[in-house]
Amino acid sequence: MQTKEYLQALMQNIIKKDPAEKLFHQAASEVLTSLEPILEADPKYIKYAVLDRMVEPERVIYFRVPWNDDKGLTHVNRGFRIQFNSAIGPFKGGIRFHESVTLSSLKFLAFEQTFKNSLTGLPLGGAKGGSDFDPRGKSEGEVMRFCQAFMDELYRHIGERTDVPAGDLGVGAREIGFMFGHYKKITNKFVGVFTGKGPSFGGSLIRPEATGYGVVFFAEEMLKCKSEGIRGKTCIISGTGNVGIHTAEKILQMGGKVVGFNDYDGAVYDKEGLDQEKLAFLKDLVFVRRGSLKEYVKKFKSAEFHPGKKSWFIPCYAAFPTACENELTLEDAKTLVNNGVKIVCEGANMPCTPEAVDLFQSKGVLYAPGKAANAGGVAVSGLEMTQNTIRLSWSREEVETQLKKIMRNIHSACVEEACLYNKPGDYLLGANIAGFKKVADAMIAQGVI
Ligand code: GLU
Numbered sequence: 001m002q003t004k005e006y007l008q009a010l011m012q013n014i015i016k017k018d019p020a021e022k023l024f025h026q027a028a029s030e031v032l033t034s035l036e037p038i039l040e041a042d043p044k045y046i047k048y049a050v051l052d053r054m055v056e057p058e059r060v061i062y063f064r065v066p067w068n069d070d071k072g073l074t075h076v077n078r079g080f081r082i083q084f085n086s087a088i089g090p091f092k093g094g095i096r097f098h099e100s101v102t103l104s105s106l107k108f109l110a111f112e113q114t115f116k117n118s119l120t121g122l123p124l125g126g127a128k129g130g131s132d133f134d135p136r137g138k139s140e141g142e143v144m145r146f147c148q149a150f151m152d153e154l155y156r157h158i159g160e161r162t163d164v165p166a167g168d169l170g171v172g173a174r175e176i177g178f179m180f181g182h183y184k185k186i187t188n189k190f191v192g193v194f195t196g197k198g199p200s201f202g203g204s205l206i207r208p209e210a211t212g213y214g215v216v217f218f219a220e221e222m223l224k225c226k227s228e229g230i231r232g233k234t235c236i237i238s239g240t241g242n243v244g245i246h247t248a249e250k251i252l253q254m255g256g257k258v259v260g261f262n263d264y265d266g267a268v269y270d271k272e273g274l275d276q277e278k279l280a281f282l283k284d285l286v287f288v289r290r291g292s293l294k295e296y297v298k299k300f301k302s303a304e305f306h307p308g309k310k311s312w313f314i315p316c317y318a319a320f321p322t323a324c325e326n327e328l329t330l331e332d333a334k335t336l337v338n339n340g341v342k343i344v345c346e347g348a349n350m351p352c353t354p355e356a357v358d359l360f361q362s363k364g365v366l367y368a369p370g371k372a373a374n375a376g377g378v379a380v381s382g383l384e385m386t387q388n389t390i391r392l393s394w395s396r397e398e399v400e401t402q403l404k405k406i407m408r409n410i411h412s413a414c415v416e417e418a419c420l421y422n423k424p425g426d427y428l429l430g431a432n433i434a435g436f437k438k439v440a441d442a443m444i445a446q447g448v449i
Helices: 001-017 022-041 050-054 103-119 139-156 173-187 207-224 240-254 276-288 292-300 330-340 356-360 376-390 396-420 428-444
Strands: 057-067 074-085 090-096 126-131 163-166 234-238 255-261 265-268 304-309 318-321 342-346 364-368
Touching: 001 022, 001 050, 001 396, 022 050, 022 103, 022 356, 022 428, 050 356, 050 428, 057 103, 057 139, 074 103, 074 163, 090 103, 090 173, 090 376, 103 126, 103 376, 103 428, 126 139, 139 173, 139 364, 163 376, 207 240, 207 318, 207 342, 207 364, 207 376, 207 396, 234 240, 240 255, 240 276, 265 292, 276 292, 292 304, 330 356, 342 356, 356 364, 364 428, 376 396, 396 428
Parallel strands: 090 126, 090 163, 234 255, 234 318, 318 342, 342 364
Antiparallel strands: 057 074, 074 126, 255 265, 265 304
């Protein structure tokens, strides 16, 4: 069978088996399309049915999470852990608590994670987990009881050499602390079973900043290829979570100008740009007070608020989507291109729709997929695992230096693979092929398992 037909049949089979899993179809289709040249070049991948195996998770854990609210009323949520691929290391990936969480969304995230983790060059398999529970609007006691109930089931499936979860949307240091504490209590073991822990109990310095910082290091590498840099460039960000805020912080440190960002309520357009005082206000607003960006424009008169809008209408040189999947549509991409955007670097997982990506690539906009550009978070998780194993903590400088090196290596791997297959500048193809190769070769070497 020809490669194209093989890939088409595989994709049709994926859709036939789980017709409702649209997000997973989207992620799988993007990967399968870019792998065509490598399958063509090396017949062993089809011979050993590597891709047929890769699109099936090794294991899916699906469980009930009952918990009591502050009034004593009982609620039930769904819990999941998708252990997608452990060919190159223990399962690794975040836990997401958000009302949008479904089996399909976690399958897409765990699939992406497999490629992302491979790109880091560290021995990390791919996984993702979570629940349709939303910590927003819940009391601290409710969040803690939920995390404990979630861990009452998940603990038996994870372990520092088996599966190491971390944070994601809705799961930050607080939730990880509660889950780690409960795991320790149930198992009577103090081990590095989570990453993103507090620094006083085994967490790595720079882990909270790592994804955002890594995104900017990656963008800088991309711009270097064009003899450019972030310094002096106008940037916009969507999302003011952990990734968005630390992306802004690193842009500022590197001399760029952040003029736009948005949250659930709307977008802020601040022509004068963020400075240290505004960033400090933003961090306190988001991380401590968990408030709305409306407060930012009340405090800083240079800024306008656009209710219900995302940042994409704001003219910029560089755009950083850091919120969630499919947040940047073809229409948004058209607006960005018309306003002269030169680079789009994904801090979130699959935030640009396939049509938006096609437009960027056809218009010569530098585009980096999340699995490459946002791999800094899981990379520092890998460094946290190493520190836990050797029972040492590295300094901020040490971790940041290693992070920068890893982002540079990922960038080089993408560029090299894209060139090898005659698609220079195609970071999507480069990332998919580079991520695939390592996992696929390990799978072949380990036999049919
Ligand atoms: N959830 C993050 C990601 O999407 C981090 C995962 C981790 O540190 O294990 O990569």
